[in-house]
Amino acid sequence: MILTIIIINGCNNDSASVNFNVEGASNAVIVRIDGEHTVPWDTLKIINNSLILDLPLDSTLKTFYYFIFDSGASLRIGIEPGDKLIGSVNATGSLTDYKITGSKLSEQLLALYQPVLESSRVIDSLDGYRKLSNDSDSNYVKMETRHYKFLENRYYSHKKEILKVMAMDSSNLSNVFGFFQKVAAAPLFTSKEKDHIYFQEFGDVIIEKHSNHPLARIFILERKRMLRE
Numbered sequence: 001m002i003l004t005i006i007i008i009n010g011c012n013n014d015s016a017s018v019n020f021n022v023e024g025a026s027n028a029v030i031v032r033i034d035g036e037h038t039v040p041w042d043t044l045k046i047i048n049n050s051l052i053l054d055l056p057l058d059s060t061l062k063t064f065y066y067f068i069f070d071s072g073a074s075l076r077i078g079i080e081p082g083d084k085l086i087g088s089v090n091a092t093g094s095l096t097d098y099k100i101t102g103s104k105l106s107e108q109l110l111a112l113y114q115p116v117l118e119s120s121r122v123i124d125s126l127d128g129y130r131k132l133s134n135d136s137d138s139n140y141v142k143m144e145t146r147h148y149k150f151l152e153n154r155y156y157s158h159k160k161e162i163l164k165v166m167a168m169d170s171s172n173l174s175n176v177f178g179f180f181q182k183v184a185a186a187p188l189f190t191s192k193e194k195d196h197i198y199f200q201e202f203g204d205v206i207i208e209k210h211s212n213h214p215l216a217r218i219f220i221l222e223r224k225r226m227l228r229e
Contacts, residue, residue: 013057020088032064071091078109083103126150
């Protein structure tokens with residue numbers, strides 16, 4: 001009996017369970033994120049809107065995966081030993097709307113994704129209005145100026161929201177992904193003068209706690225590059 005318990009615990013330490021209810025997709029390609037590289041893991045069918053699997057952990061015990069659905073939707077998760085992810089995914093379009101519990105890494109990724117989702121909706125709305133507009137040249141300039149201002153406001157709101165999420169769990173390794181987010185094609189963190197405080201406030205914690213993780217090493221290199229420029 002003791003041997004059985006040891007074996008079960010060993011399996012739990014090597015993998016995490018995933019139980020997703022998925023709407024709008026019939027299969028998912030799953031790849032593992034190894035630092036700046038991705039490694040294909042498997043392609044799975046979604047049967048009766050259900051995607052149930054066990055994902056292995058790598059040697060870091062903080063492993064990230066990317067799910068790409070055949071509908072064009074996608075999402076990112078992170079797993080640690082003993083995680084049991086339960087979620088619902090609306091994969092009907094490219095803007096994936098999902099909920100997830102059972103993993104600190106994945107819950108932080110979701111919180112970091114919410115500003116991305118909102119910014120994408122804003123950009124799509126502006127693009128849609130632009131396509132439908134029949135304004136004259138003079139009104140078109142006013143419209144573009146108005147849209148630019150609206151997008152600029154969304155950019156700074158997005159950045160504030162990301163910083164707020166990071167502050168809630170500053171040592172969470174998932175925060176690395178927040179530093180590389182963009183609004184449209186504009187990165188959130190690019191200014192040595194304005195952003196060095198955030199790289200120190202949140203970056204120092206990540207580096208101290210996860211210095212040997214491939215994602216943290218990428219972040220260290222990027223931080224050095226940015227602070228030199």
